[in-house]
Amino acid sequence: MKLAVVGGGSTYTPELIDGFARLRDILPIGELVLIDPAADRLELVGGLARRIFAKQGHPGRITTTADLDAGVADADAVLLQLRVGGQAARNEDETWPLECGCVGQETTGAGGLAKALRTVPVVLDIAERVRRTSPDAWIIDFTNPVGIVTRALLQAGHKAVGLCNVAIGFQRRFAKLLDVAPSEVYLEHVGLNHLTWERGVRLGGPGGTDMLPKLLAEHGDALAADLRLPPVLLERLGVVPSYYLRYFYAHDEVVRELGTKPSRAAEVAEMEKQLLAMYGDPALDEKPELLSRRGGAFYSEAAVDLAASLLRGGGSPVQVVNTYNNGTLPFLADDAVIEVQARVGTSGAEPLAVPALDPLYAGLVADVTAYEDLALDAALRGGRDRVFKALLAHPLIGQFEYAEALTDKLIAHNREHLAWV
Structure with missing residues (x-):
């Protein structure tokens, strides 16, 4: 089995490699290709990746290349984890919206739109090249904004599924609080990418006992602290929102905070310097602890599970993914992309039925979906008006x-990435 990772020079990659090494019985990889135009980063990451495989006794071969077409040729699956413009572009996404009193964030608001405009054309070009060389390959998208990017891929006819680590993060958190194995926790996870709520936490599967009331009663303060939201909000809602809902539920507070400290991009850029220095140490043969602060926790487990199901039917039969709505949320179009539990196998992902959404959530989901429709149109066709x-x-x-x-600022800060300017 051959897997290719586009954006393989990312400092995230050792997290992914660690998962591939540990979970090789679920996903036996014969060849793993890391693809990235940044040769210096790729050499460092590739060296550590080989040492991780060697330490854990993985027999697979890891190669690196800047040649996309050669790297994806004959691949069974291609994982996308790229960042067009790097941390420098992210830093701008997180700062110029603040000048208008709006949140600066790389996946939502004006910054999220900027990232979508830069990313969608590049991803579609990559996907077309994958289709030419490996027409049967699955594309697993971890590139933000995942919902918009996945929809672009699906609308263009690609075999694609979007993936985010929010759900698996909650699953692991709840499992620890309940003192059970993560596999025993089934989330009633619903919404759009980075706009989701946990409406139930069931033991043993969809029909199991809902432990969410117990979790909120006994751990509500701690969960709220993790989300940086008032405990009373979780109490009144009776659900656990994702961290990204803070941008909606506490927008003005977030804007004030962001205006008083360095951007997250600046923090990550400094962290990446340290990580790359560590990766260059020939004695390092495991992912460093610092990587846990980089983000993307449990990404590797989620990616392995999804790839195993898509390629062999060997992963979990039900997983939280981003895929077409297909009537699951009746107030959205079938071709909207939602993030819910889905049955996943070699034929793809099919969302499971979802109980009707309270208007409090359905209204926001509908609003953001309308924005995503317009964002994708702007990414595909360009133009100031869009x-x-x-x-x-x-x-x-x-x-x-x-x-x-914000329109003028977005265009001014992204001219080099917008073909229509």
Whole structure:
């Protein structure tokens, strides 16, 4: 079995490699290709990857290349984890929206739109090249904004599934609090990528006992602290929102905070320097502890499980993924991309039935889906007017004055990545 990782020079990659090594019985890889145009990073990451495989006794071969077509040729699956413009572009996404009093974040609001505009054309070009060389390969997208990127891939006819680590993070957190194995925890996870709620935490599967009331009663304060939201909010909602809901539920507070400290991108850039220095140590043969602070916790386990199911039917039969709605949420179009539990196998992902959403959540999901429709249109066809409409539609912006100013700022900060400018 051959897997290719586009963006293989990312400092995330050793997390993925560690999972491939530990879980090789679930996903036996014969060849793993790390693809990245940054030769210096790729050499460091590739060296550590080989040492991790060797230490854990994995027989697979790891190769590195800057040649995308050669790297994806004959691959069974291609994982996308790229960042167009790098941390420098992310830093801008997180800063210029603050000038208009709007949240600066790389996956939502104006910054999220900027990332989508830079990313979608690049991902679609990669996917077309995968289709030419490996027409049967599955594309697993971990590249943000996952919902918009996955929809672009699916609409273009690619065999693609989107993946995020939010659900598996909650699963592991709840399992630890309940003192059970993670596999015993079934989440009633619903929404869009980075806009989800846990409406139930059931033991043993969909029909098991719902432990969410117990978790909220006994650990509500700690869960709220992790999310940086008031405990009373979780108590009143009776659900656990994802961390990204803080941008909606506490928008103005977040904007004030972001204006008083360095951007997350600046923190990550410094962390990446340290990580790359560590990766260059020939004695290092495991992922360093510092990597846990980089983000992407449990990404490797989720990626292995998904790839195993898509390629061999050997992973968990039900997983949280991003895929077409297909009537699951009746107030959305079938071709909207949602993030829910789905039955996953060699034929793809099919969402499971979801109980009706309370209007409190359905309204926000509908609003953000409308924004994503407009964002994808802007990413595919370009034009100032399309960018403006997407920003005006976003619930975190929604005012003419802000949308107008943010449109100009977005274009000014992303000219080199926008072919239509």
